[in-house]
Amino acid sequence: MKRYIYYSIPLGIMWCFVHGTINIENFLLGSVLGIIVIRPFRELYHFEEELSFKRAIGKIPNQIHYFMVLIVEIIKASIMVAKIVLSPKMDIKPGIIAVPLRTKTSGGITAIANTITLTPGTLTIDVADDRSVLYVHSIDASDPESIRKSIRDDLEKFVLEAFE
Amino acid sequence: MSFIDTALNVLSNVVLLLGLFFVFVGMIGLLRLPDVYNRLHATTKVATLGAFGVMSSIVLNVGFTPIGIKAITVGLFLLLTAPVASHMIGRAAKRHGVELCEESVIDEYIISGETD
Numbered sequence: 001m002k003r004y005i006y007y008s009i010p011l012g013i014m015w016c017f018v019h020g021t022i023n024i025e026n027f028l029l030g031s032v033l034g035i036i037v038i039r040p041f042r043e044l045y046h047f048e049e050e051l052s053f054k055r056a057i058g059k060i061p062n063q064i065h066y067f068m069v070l071i072v073e074i075i076k077a078s079i080m081v082a083k084i085v086l087s088p089k090m091d092i093k094p095g096i097i098a099v100p101l102r103t104k105t106s107g108g109i110t111a112i113a114n115t116i117t118l119t120p121g122t123l124t125i126d127v128a129d130d131r132s133v134l135y136v137h138s139i140d141a142s143d144p145e146s147i148r149k150s151i152r153d154d155l156e157k158f159v160l161e162a163f164e
Numbered sequence: 165m166s167f168i169d170t171a172l173n174v175l176s177n178v179v180l181l182l183g184l185f186f187v188f189v190g191m192i193g194l195l196r197l198p199d200v201y202n203r204l205h206a207t208t209k210v211a212t213l214g215a216f217g218v219m220s221s222i223v224l225n226v227g228f229t230p231i232g233i234k235a236i237t238v239g240l241f242l243l244l245t246a247p248v249a250s251h252m253i254g255r256a257a258k259r260h261g262v263e264l265c266e267e268s269v270i271d272e273y274i275i276s277g278e279t280d
Contacts, residue, residue, distance in 0.1 A: 085189055124251050
């Protein structure tokens with residue numbers, strides 16, 4: 001029961017946002033509906049894992065930092081693609097690169113894949129069955145090694161801090 | 165009308181124009197880029213930022229009223245769902261054997277087992 005309450009809090013907050021007015025009645029209604037929603041999708045939530053409020057709250061500063069980095073990267077990515085699209089002579093060297101992964105959890109891989117898609121010049125295509133490699137399409141794949149390095153050192157670090 | 169209201173109004177219009185510009189660039193990219201994967205670059209990143217800009221402009225214009233809060237929610241969901249959609253399109257295209265365009269320099273993709 002404690003777990004149901006724990007997981008229904010974010011759903012209650014989300015209900016407030018979708019409704020548009022943030023008050024305690026909406027929050028409670030959303031939380032109750034959240035419990036009903038969580039029940040059939042129990043397998044998606046990690047009921048077997050030990051949960052701790054302290055750990056979840058401790059991650060919040062890292063997650064805010066991660067979102068700041070993400071927004072800046074999205075703006076850089078858009079300007080880069082806009083330049084390519086608007087240049088009269090299109091000069092691109094696209095290709096698919098295999099990028100090794102360190103994280104093994106579903107949440108971490110999802111976060112990394114989404115981050116890669118939203119950052120400059122790269123787009124996640126697929127993940128290998130054993131979850132060790134991501135296939136990334138890059139709009140400028142003339143130097144695969146540097147792309148692997150930038151994903152490993154810059155992005156994966158933030159994602160590991162925020163979601164592991 | 166106070167100074168802050170005017171400033172917010174101007175800022176909202178500027179953000180709206182920027183957002184529309186990025187949506188426009190995204191659509192040009194969709195037409196000009198050579199293959200499905202490169203086109204996904206244009207629609208996912210540029211058009212998402214454009215739509216996010218339009219939502220931010222609504223928030224700047226109406227403030228934290230119910231409409232503004234809904235706009236924030238829509239913007240966040242766009243940021244969350246656009247990568248998933250592009251990922252599924254790219255994966256399906258690659259598995260159905262859509263080739264990369266001629267300019268491509270590298271292809272390290274290995275199709276894994278049929279199950280999943």
